[in-house]
Amino acid sequence: MLGFKYYTPTEVYFGSGVEKNVGEEIKKRGYKKVLVHYGGGSIKKSGLFNVIVESLDNSDISWIELGGVEPNPKIGLIREGIELCRKENVDFILAVGGGSVIDSAKSIGLGLVHNRDPWDMIIDGIIPEKSFPVGAVLTIAAAGSEMSNSHVVTNTEGGLKRSLNHDLLRPVFAFMNPEVTYSVSKYQTACGIVDIMMHTLERYVTPDKDTDLMDRMSEGLLVAVKEAGKIAIKEPNNYEARATLMWASSLSHNGVTGCGKTAPFPAHKIEHELSGKFDHISHGAGLAVIFPAWAKYVYKYDINKFCQLATRVWNVEMNFDHPERTALEGIEAMEQYFKSIGMPTTLRELGVGEDSLEEMADKCTGFGKRTYKSYVELGKKEIIDIYKIALGD
Amino acid sequence: MLGFKYYTPTEVYFGSGVEKNVGEEIKKRGYKKVLVHYGGGSIKKSGLFNVIVESLDNSDISWIELGGVEPNPKIGLIREGIELCRKENVDFILAVGGGSVIDSAKSIGLGLVHNRDPWDMIIDGIIPEKSFPVGAVLTIAAAGSEMSNSHVVTNTEGGLKRSLNHDLLRPVFAFMNPEVTYSVSKYQTACGIVDIMMHTLERYVTPDKDTDLMDRMSEGLLVAVKEAGKIAIKEPNNYEARATLMWASSLSHNGVTGCGKTAPFPAHKIEHELSGKFDHISHGAGLAVIFPAWAKYVYKYDINKFCQLATRVWNVEMNFDHPERTALEGIEAMEQYFKSIGMPTTLRELGVGEDSLEEMADKCTGFGKRTYKSYVELGKKEIIDIYKIALGD
Numbered sequence: 001m002l003g004f005k006y007y008t009p010t011e012v013y014f015g016s017g018v019e020k021n022v023g024e025e026i027k028k029r030g031y032k033k034v035l036v037h038y039g040g041g042s043i044k045k046s047g048l049f050n051v052i053v054e055s056l057d058n059s060d061i062s063w064i065e066l067g068g069v070e071p072n073p074k075i076g077l078i079r080e081g082i083e084l085c086r087k088e089n090v091d092f093i094l095a096v097g098g099g100s101v102i103d104s105a106k107s108i109g110l111g112l113v114h115n116r117d118p119w120d121m122i123i124d125g126i127i128p129e130k131s132f133p134v135g136a137v138l139t140i141a142a143a144g145s146e147m148s149n150s151h152v153v154t155n156t157e158g159g160l161k162r163s164l165n166h167d168l169l170r171p172v173f174a175f176m177n178p179e180v181t182y183s184v185s186k187y188q189t190a191c192g193i194v195d196i197m198m199h200t201l202e203r204y205v206t207p208d209k210d211t212d213l214m215d216r217m218s219e220g221l222l223v224a225v226k227e228a229g230k231i232a233i234k235e236p237n238n239y240e241a242r243a244t245l246m247w248a249s250s251l252s253h254n255g256v257t258g259c260g261k262t263a264p265f266p267a268h269k270i271e272h273e274l275s276g277k278f279d280h281i282s283h284g285a286g287l288a289v290i291f292p293a294w295a296k297y298v299y300k301y302d303i304n305k306f307c308q309l310a311t312r313v314w315n316v317e318m319n320f321d322h323p324e325r326t327a328l329e330g331i332e333a334m335e336q337y338f339k340s341i342g343m344p345t346t347l348r349e350l351g352v353g354e355d356s357l358e359e360m361a362d363k364c365t366g367f368g369k370r371t372y373k374s375y376v377e378l379g380k381k382e383i384i385d386i387y388k389i390a391l392g393d
Numbered sequence: 394m395l396g397f398k399y400y401t402p403t404e405v406y407f408g409s410g411v412e413k414n415v416g417e418e419i420k421k422r423g424y425k426k427v428l429v430h431y432g433g434g435s436i437k438k439s440g441l442f443n444v445i446v447e448s449l450d451n452s453d454i455s456w457i458e459l460g461g462v463e464p465n466p467k468i469g470l471i472r473e474g475i476e477l478c479r480k481e482n483v484d485f486i487l488a489v490g491g492g493s494v495i496d497s498a499k500s501i502g503l504g505l506v507h508n509r510d511p512w513d514m515i516i517d518g519i520i521p522e523k524s525f526p527v528g529a530v531l532t533i534a535a536a537g538s539e540m541s542n543s544h545v546v547t548n549t550e551g552g553l554k555r556s557l558n559h560d561l562l563r564p565v566f567a568f569m570n571p572e573v574t575y576s577v578s579k580y581q582t583a584c585g586i587v588d589i590m591m592h593t594l595e596r597y598v599t600p601d602k603d604t605d606l607m608d609r610m611s612e613g614l615l616v617a618v619k620e621a622g623k624i625a626i627k628e629p630n631n632y633e634a635r636a637t638l639m640w641a642s643s644l645s646h647n648g649v650t651g652c653g654k655t656a657p658f659p660a661h662k663i664e665h666e667l668s669g670k671f672d673h674i675s676h677g678a679g680l681a682v683i684f685p686a687w688a689k690y691v692y693k694y695d696i697n698k699f700c701q702l703a704t705r706v707w708n709v710e711m712n713f714d715h716p717e718r719t720a721l722e723g724i725e726a727m728e729q730y731f732k733s734i735g736m737p738t739t740l741r742e743l744g745v746g747e748d749s750l751e752e753m754a755d756k757c758t759g760f761g762k763r764t765y766k767s768y769v770e771l772g773k774k775e776i777i778d779i780y781k782i783a784l785g786d
Contacts, residue, residue, distance in 0.1 A: 001408075
């Protein structure tokens with residue numbers, strides 16, 4: 001177990017109807033002017049927006065709104081948000097949505113409190129020093145941004161998608177009502193299931209040794225998500241399945257499953273070029289394609305860990321004569337599961353062919369400036385090889 | 394999954410040598426005068442005390458000390474601590490020890506910030522409104538007080554042991570270096586293993602339904618603790634085993650394994666009368682006796698859950714014809730495990746006989762004023778029945 005820091009101060013309120021108390025919670029903390037930040041407007045159709053602003057009104061909190069956050073949140077709208085918050089003296093940002101909306105809110109806060117352009121901060125590697133208060137009302141179980149220290153932003157100039165992680169980016173509170181996610185489509189639910197699994201899997205399959213406690217708790221989370229995922233796809237209004245996915249989305253990315261381990265997140269890094277370049281590709285769908293391809297590329301360097309994953313999570317029987325078969329069967333069982341919930345498992349299904357691979361690998365490595373350590377060093381050549389496996393030909 | 398609040402703001406620094414940074418951490422937070430609170434003085438022999446005060450000196454933090462906290466911390470020393478902190482204008486309490494020392498520090502803080510006697514606060518059911526900053530340097534993996542919202546105090550007048558839980562009682566930080574626990578005796582290590590398991594088991598075996606996510610993560614924790622426990626008893630200087638126990642002690646009681654569930658903690662309630670009355674009985678040893686007895690009393694009301702525990706944690710094969718046998722075998726396997734690490738599993742072994750049972754049951758129920766809901770209502774009669782099972786005759 002490596003040394004680590006663990007810090008998850010986000011105050012979570014979980015259950016049916018909790019979102020009605022959001023105004024009170026903000027008032028308790030002494031904030032006066034809120035930006036309600038959201039996405040495409042589904043929260044207006046569903047009535048959630050009204051519940052939220054009524055709660056703010058009842059607590060005498062004044063508010064303004066900024067909608068329009070797209071999947072893979074764009075730096076353009078973030079800059080607009082910063083201007084608006086400055087002009088209106090906003091002192092709290094309430095993100096009502098999924099990971100994209102929360103990430104967008106985090107980026108606006110980052111820019112506000114540092115008085116810098118947040119894209120430049122990411123590119124220049126500026127370490128945050130201060131925190132702007134962001135709260136979340138979660139509407140999709142997926143990204144885990146509601147408790148995480150991370151956020152991802154996309155710059156449409158160049159189709160770049162970049163992330164910045166820091167404890168100062170953890171939301172101050174998160175309201176989670178599983179019922180709010182009943183209306184999430186089958187496809188987006190499946191993308192969320194993959195994303196949740198990936199946040200734990202990228203912390204699980206690492207070269208670290210002696211990680212039994214975190215491994216076993218991670219396996220527990222993965223099995224529970226696997227089972228709840230099947231049910232949520234078939235029965236979108238199943239409270240228990242939605243609740244399991246929702247709470248797992250937070251636990252999978254708040255850091256608890258990665259304590260004492262390295263977490264290089266190679267599949268995320270390789271996937272970001274995919275959903276960064278192709279706006280029609282959801283991050284979760286991209287991961288369902290990239291992670292198994294990455295796993296097929298590296299499993300031979302850690303047969304034991306991939307066997308552990310195969311037997312404990314994917315119910316593959318251990319083949320002690322040929323452990324490499326068990327390891328591979330586990331990866332295949334994972335792909336079968338992704339297919340069963342309607343996810344793609346090849347780049348071809350996503351409409352991506354050979355012609356994009358080199359460009360994506362170039363961007364992923366900063367045109368040869370970066371490599372990623374993940375059992376082996378992943379540079380341009382290796383990343384192209386992984387993309388080729390992902391083609392599924 | 395029931396609705397819940399989850400809030401664990403404690404900043405954890407984990408790993409070899411982390412305790413050297415405690416002064417810097419306190420300085421960063423702006424505190425100036427620290428009470429270093431500790432137990433019987435083993436931290437002076439081991440050199441840990443010097444490391445801590447050197448770190449404080451290096452950060453220009455002035456400090457005073459108060460040692461002498463006993464297992465089952467006493468209200469007398471707590472009152473002394475409150476007087477001392479008032480006189481010396483202490484603005485931060487640093488608990489260097491295990492659960493008893495941290496609980497004692499929490500109680501001193503409670504009294505200081507509310508200007509009331511902390512025992513009266515517990516007895517009168519006063520809800521804390523303010524928080525006094527307490528930090529921990531953990532020396533025993535057991536109670537989980539380093540991240541928990543709870544603390545337990547003993548009043549020698551009447552041999553009463555009572556607890557009070559509130560989020561304002563969570564330490565602001567915890568430094569955990571597994572090497573510090575190498576010198577913990579086999580017996581105290583075993584008491585800690587039981588205590589860690591119990592904090593998860595008391596959240597696990599409850600009448601709640603649809604708790605798959607928390608159940609599976611809890612099972613992962615229990616299996617990892619079971620395995621690490623065996624090793625730590627045999628090899629006290631095994632870093633990985635000590636690290637697993639140490640981090641599990643926090644995760645087992647910071648609330649994460651109990652999200653969405655009731656947690657009536659019946660075995661803790663019944664055990665408190667034991668270690669409250671008999672000062673030679675460690676809380677962990679008491680739990681090793683009481684929990685199995687409680688389990689034998691209630692398992693018939695939730696055969697399925699006890700079978701789940703037996704098969705997933707204690708490696709008992711499921712008997713589908715006679716599930717009650719599987720449930721019982723699981724409880725027996727747990728007792729065998731406790732014995733294997735040197736724990737008692739009967740009251741007789743602890744030197745407690747029939748003559749004390751009624752008195753303890755009386756105190757436990759506040760002389761008939763309270764019952765505990767745990768599958769069935771546990772009143773005086775039922776608690777005596779559980780004590781009788783615990784006799785082991």
